[in-house]
Amino acid sequence: MSSSSLSWHIMKERMSAGRMLVIWPLLAIFILFSSWGLSDPKANLPAELVIDSAYDVMFASTAFIVLSATMGAVLISFDGVSRDRLSGVLEIKLSQPISRSIYARALLLGHWGAIFTPVLLLNIISLGIIWYRLDDLPSMEELFIHTLATGLLLLWYTMLQLLASSWAKDLGSSIAIGLGLWMIFTLLWLVLTTVTAGLLGVGVENLNSQEFVRIEAIIDLFSPNGVYHHLLELPLSDINRGVSPFVVSIAAILWSVIPLQLFIRRMERMIP
């Protein structure tokens, strides 16, 4: 059986959930307002940020996607498995003739679609904003890489959260694991990077030093947000942090495959 119709159904269910009333405005404020603000030619930005093209605006505004859309993925998926497990509905679902690995993939695609669709729509609107403000549009290659990287970032967060949801025995633990991971990757990663660099003997008094940037680029490969930014940097010729596109691609593949396999394995072995 193809999982596409089931994923589509799950996605529609998730998109009509009450929590979308919170997620939609959150995404709209972060994505649209950041595009509007960053595409203002008179905007006063930190010294190292130079915005002179549509892709530069999209690149800079991804900081707000990282803050809002990844949180949206956590909020949509935290009860993806645990709620059904607690209520007993999972017993009914897992007794159906569908294979558990197909069901796991359908769950993943359904939850991912529920967060990626609004982000994609808002990104399209923000393109209109950028065009209106800067009279410039990104190239097809830049657009493709931005969309692919955003899609992958949300997929990774959705997988991690569904995995947490399948491990947790209650909703509280599930959201605690999800939020904990989100905080580590989004808010605490720089602290972890600095500590690691310090332990490796790299001076941390100047975060723009070539040595620190190189260490940071390597440590970023172990974080979904870091790999996301590596992917987004691919079309930018003026940024080179010393990690080759090949290594970035491998990291992206590993971030996609390992959590997926863990989730499928977990669903196959789960006793409801």
Place this chain on the structure above:
Amino acid sequence: MSASGIMEAILTLTDVSWRHKIRDFSTWKPWAKRDGPGIHSINLEIKSGIILGLIGPNGAGKSTLMRAICGLYDSAGFDKSSPSRRRSVGYMPEQVRWEGRISVRNSLQTIALMRNNEVDIDNLIRKVGLSSKSESFLDDLSQGMRQRLSLACALLGEPKILVMDEPLNGLDPLAQRAFCNLLKDLASKGVAIVISSHQVTDLESLVDRIALLHHGQLLIEGTLPNVRKKLDLSEDSGIVDMICSVTGIEPEDISLDLSNDDMIPFKQIGGEEE
């Protein structure tokens, strides 16, 4: 049923065993688990058109056996990896708490998609008496309505075997009567039904055969008169008397203490009692 009138076995369980894993905490291995209670070497034939009642005290293994039949466990002698067998089984677990801002119809559609069945959802909703609630959110359903929805899920795809764990819980007396009538009707069409219920009066009037479980073992199976005969009980004795007889409890000594060693029957199996 075959032309000769002998009921065909739809499913044969041979030496089906399953042990739950329970925590076995120790300082050096806090994650350690050990085998807990479960079911042990169950041999049972499920025949078309027969309503089989699973009976036994709490913790006897009725629900575990039902889950094993539905393919929820990789139990010895009966693994979960056969979609064709699972397609022939409809399962209604005990007390499902359907919840969320999803309509009854949508919930049924999800399960129908998982069965890959083209199903007349409206007809099914009518059959279980949920017509007026088909567009209601799950959060707004009473427990009785939730039971009906679980029943509708079990009936999806016209299964050959219906497995129902305490299906009468939460239903009002009229709904219970209608439910029993529906089961009899399905059985007359050749559907095999495996049912457990603590409402023994209803069960006695409903089942064709009973299977008595205790401590994970199938102690006795047969028609009610047959079981009475095997246990040397009088004709007016009921299910409670049968449970007392096989577990060794005196009817006047019945208490809620199920861990009493006196209740352990003919042979002990591993697990919590080890």
